[in-house]
Amino acid sequence: MMKKFLLQVLGFIAVFFLLNFVVGYLYNIPVKESIKNKTHKNYLKYSKIHDPSNKYNLVFLGSSRGYTAYNPVIFDSILKTKSFNMCTSSQNVIESYYVLKDILQHQKPTTMVYEMFLQSFDTTDDYYQILSNASFFESTQLKQDMIINGFGLTGISNYLSPILCNKLYIKAAIMGLIAGGNDTASNNKKTSYWVAGYLHEEKEVSQHTINNFEKMVTPNNTAVSEKKLEYFKKIVALCKENNIELVCVRSPYPPTRLQNEKIQNLNALSEYFKNLCLQNQVTYYDFNTVENRSFKYLDTDFSDSHHMNYKGANKISVQLSEILKQ
Known part of the structure; x- marks a missing residue:
């Protein structure tokens, strides 16, 4: 009986390792191909940052809301x-x-602009993207430090298991097959390209998406990670140690999405980041609350529910540049 049980356990372990090997191999094929063809966006970003001939004095950090x-x-x-x-x-x-x-x-940047996004502070993690960033660090010690100290046992297990690491994308692929595509594909054919790490996106948000904007994520309906709040303090301290002026910003959302939201939820979100930055003595600008007649944001300045397209990016880039210039 015990022998049969052990054989079943060993069989399960063998199948698990085999599946991880297959998933890791399959997901690495397009990554290796895009790096070889120099089309992998993270590879291109780190190549530029690591190039000693480039001397950047202003850098932007944050999620995809920042790179668009x-x-x-x-x-x-x-x-x-x-x-x-x-x-x-x-x-x-x-x-x-x-x-x-x-x-x-x-x-040796002298200024850093950090894009504040509540989901960047919540209790969920996308380990595919986390490990993609880590894979391009030149320092093995820094890579290990992020995986082990930054994300602990969960980080290590995702590093060792491609199935865990890619679970969000495996699920999305399965759901995509079930759904059989969408009717907005023609709108996705608009041109997009990369410039100095920024994504120039020409696609405009569809009217269907505008009519069905999802509710905003706020401190009232999402859990914030205490560990990530501590790491925000670490970012502030690291900037001070290196004489970097840290400016935190919150990019606009489509006006229709803001209008659909309860004002108390919007105020709670804006006040949350305002207070967080005040506590850490960091400059903060929320472009959802800063009124400026010269920069009126429209739904057509966005490619979806929260990413800006090039028209919106042109506006906020000029607006923030003028603020920093002062």
Whole structure:
């Protein structure tokens, strides 16, 4: 009886390792191909940051809301800086801290703009994106530090198991097959390209999406990670240690989405970040509350429910550049 049980356990372990090997192999094929063809966005970002001939004095950190909003070309033309956008998909606060440490091994920025996004502070993690960032760190010690100290046992288990690491994307692929595609595909054919880490996106949000905007994530309906709040303090301290002026910002949302939301929820979200930055003595601008007649944001300035397209990015890049210039 015991022998049969042990054989079943060994069989389960063998199947588990085999599935992990297959998933890891399959998911690595497009990654390796895109790196080889120099089309992998994270590879391109880190290649630029690690290049000693580049001397960036203004950098942007945060999630995809940041890489679609802040165009370094516009900032450089107004501020006479050399800037680079190091925001990456689903980048959370712990990642941002280690990405900044990697940047400081190669660059000496004097200003950093950090995009505040509540989901970057919540209790969920996208380990595919986390490990993608870690894979491009030049320092093995920094990579290990982020996985082990930043994310603990869960980070280690996701590093060792491709199935765990890719579970969100495996689920999305299965749901996509079940759904059989969507009717907005034609709208996705608009041109997009990368400039200094910024994504120039020409797609406009569809009317269907506008009519069905989801509710905002606020401190009242989501759990905030205490560990990520501590890592935000670490970012503040790291900037001070390196004489970097830290400016925290919150990019606009489509006006229709804001209008659909209860005002108390919007105020709670705005006040949450305002107080967090006040507690840490950090400059903060919320472009959902800053009134400026010269920069009126429209639904058509967005590619979806919260990412800006190039029209919105042009507006906020000029607006923030003028603020920083002062």
